[in-house]
Amino acid sequence: MWSDVLEWFDVHGGGVSAFAAILTAVVAIITLIAAGQDSRRRSQPMIVAELRYAPDSDTALDLVVRNAGPTVARHISVEFEPPLDVPPVGADGEGAAIGYVVRRYENPIPMMGPGQELSNTWYVAHYPGGKLANAEPAPERVTVRVKCRGIGRRWLRWSYPIDDKAMTFATSTTSSSSFKGRLASISNSLESIARAVPKRTGR
Template sequence: MNAPDWTPEEWTAAAAVGTFFVALVALIVAVVQTEIARRVRRDQARPAIHVELQLSEGAFHGVDLVVRNLGPTVGTDVRLAFDPPLVSSIDQDAAGRRISDLAFLAEGIPSLAPGGEIRTLFDALTARRTEGLPERYRVTVSCRDARGKRQPALTYVLDMGAFYGLRATQRRTVHDVAVALRSIDKRLRTWTVRGRLGVWAQNDSDRMRAELGGMNLTALDQLNVGMHPRQAEIEALLGREPPPLRGLTAGVRSVFAWLRRRR
């Protein structure tokens, strides 16, 4: 049948079929886009538990094991599985425990909030290589979301070898600030008067009056007139001329008293 020979009813039926197929394709595209958007939202909303090794800020040549949640939602029932089993050259601490005995490694983490972090000293670079311990681990992380739904497992490779041979850099961190503050606090504790810190402020004139107000200028002072670079200022601050000669012994005593005040 040729197209020009179609009846109006046939043209209407063909148009309806074409509309149906266009609507079907649009529906399929909409469903696919909706599913993609749903998956993106689900992936963006799920917890993202990340495990890595970092150079320690508090221990020389130390490496920290760090577990953090980089996702926007809380992660629950976080479990870490290491292959080979985790060992450290600093195992057997004062309590006789190994690093694998730590609660968050042995029993898991009940919950880890968004941005939350758990960190522990893992090992010392030099000691680990000396003892010939494994330098590479594969860690598998499993967890649940806030509704208790099991999330896809994530696998990371931890490589201690990446830290060997690094060129030294000097980087000040909050740890250095804390050390400096402790040093300042220790020094301030030694600056005490009867158990309390005494601090006062004076201008130069007030300081000289405090030092010289109760001191008599004696014969030795008169002999040294013009030798002290601030003699004229001293006499002006006292508001009087040097007193008469009172003996060399009294002058030496006054000079020593003045020197003690100057310390």
């Protein structure tokens, strides 16, 4: 039996070697193509839409649209589903703050560089009847759909469901010895002094 096997390899060994060489070349080409595609994907821009606490605030949220990728994003389109039922802020500046979101994204953004952010007020807490609510006419839940042109002629698309309760139901504690805690203590002390000092009446 073994002699038959050795004889077969003697006769067909060249063909087997050629087939193995071709198979190795095909695997190498596929590996190179996959590596190139992976590198291209990692080099593409990535537009992220998220809610974030406004700077120095525990009661207001900003809608932030940012380019988290390593390259420039072009022709960025931002849409809301359902659409924001709010009139855009007029030229005189009148209207709800959320109206600036409508006006900002009513047309595509020409470009966003790596790390660039666009921020707008989305949520401002108030307590009508003792119940937490948003003073801005923004929906509690909305899906932000983003589209942009990346490297080459390819269009990139993302979809981000946003729910303000994921942020507004957060809890935290502040130490009285921290910078923020000391500022609150100073503010309370100044208010107490102001209430204790008699007001002067004009003659």
